[in-house]
Amino acid sequence: MRIVHVYKDFDPPVHGGMERHIALMCRFQRQWADVEALVCSRTLRTRMVERDGTRVTEVGEWGRFQSAPASPLFPWRMRRARADVLVVHVPNPTAEIGWLIARPPGRLVVRYHSDVVRQAAAMKVYGPIQAAFLRRAEMIIPTSRPYVETSPMLQAVMRPLSEEQRKCVIRVVPLGILTEEFEHADMAHVAELRKRYGGGYILFAGRHRYYKGLEYLVRAARAIPAPVVIAGDGPERPALEALARTVGGNIHFPGSLSQADLVDHLHGCDVFAFPSVERSEAFGMSILEAHACGKPVVATRLGTGVEFANLDGETGLNVPPRDPEALAAAINRLLGDAHIRDTMGNRARERVKREFHAERAARDEFQLYEEVMKAGG
Secondary structure, X not given: OEEEEEOOOOOOOOOOHHHHHHHHHHHHHOOOOEEEEEEEOOOOOOEEEEEOOEEEEEEOOOOEEOOEEOOOOHHHHHHHOOOOEEEEEEOOHHHHHHHHHHOOOOEEEXXXXXXXXXXXXXXXXXXXHHHHHHHOOOEEEEOOHHHHHHOHHHHHHHOOOOHHHHHHHEOOOOOOEOHHHHXXXXXXXXXXXXXXXXOOOEEEEOOOOHHHOHHHHHHHHHHOOOOEEEEOOOOOHHHHHHHHHHHOOOEEEEXXXXXXXXXXXXXXXXXXXXXXXXXXXXXXXXXXXXXXXXXXXXXXXXXXOHHHHOOEOOOEEEEOOOOHHHHHHHHHHHHOOHHHHHHHHHHHHHXXXXXXXXXXXXXXHHHHHHHHHHHOO
């Protein structure tokens, strides 16, 4: 079987959640099939490269509009891929429009990562196009059942289908991580981090984007009797640092972390905070990473996969979004009870090993590709 994963970028060189997921699926699915990736190059040049053992075609582009590559050659490259199964990761206007234009051979499987949330004006044009594309997919694979139930786009696509058709077309497979990458830390460095920050600390680590809700964590810090460490970087960081100076609190911004530093920071924290505020946060890979280190998470209730990744009362606590008082209260509850903190952290570690390893996700997805191939004869 020849499988081609289609998105706009690959990891490396772009280190994002979707890019990392695609790279891991390619890595593991190469055990069972011929697997390649088709992405855009961020330059005018089209080239064939190898990334982490995966053959990747990087198609030339003219630039990006609202993060979507403008690549006239992309439809032709999709046809030329000659895939048995074409796995298109969405949202991805370049590939969705390209598929509708080129109608490439092979079975169409859609890996549905999230709705388009912020670009309301663009959705007036893109929404009908995406709906037409999704209705032609032989299978759609979202990342969680809660997202299926609350996604306007998925609900619209499912509406004309019978119950039996929905069960066949919509098949949930959660995302996964390499849990072994988070098991071991440099304990001397962990001790140094706790000394540097002034004891057990609250941690956020990730991109500083509008939907991460970090301003509410900054505001909550005044009511939290522990240091708050906001690691990472992004367009919101200057505003967050300015807000921190205004509202006060024991807040640290260490910047971007290497993988080793991230693991050590996770092992050193008492609680991981995940205060996202928009449906753009469809799952929460950082939650799984914190759980793999045995840490409870305080997250927000968004009606997405976040509540599936972080089980309220089991692996952490979930609170309403945009509510710094509720966020601080939940964090303080865990800070004040080491037994609950350790119990939730241990449950989280066992669950992520059992249910969220990337190889399991790759195998479960691959079995669905096989099902699609068999159904097509």
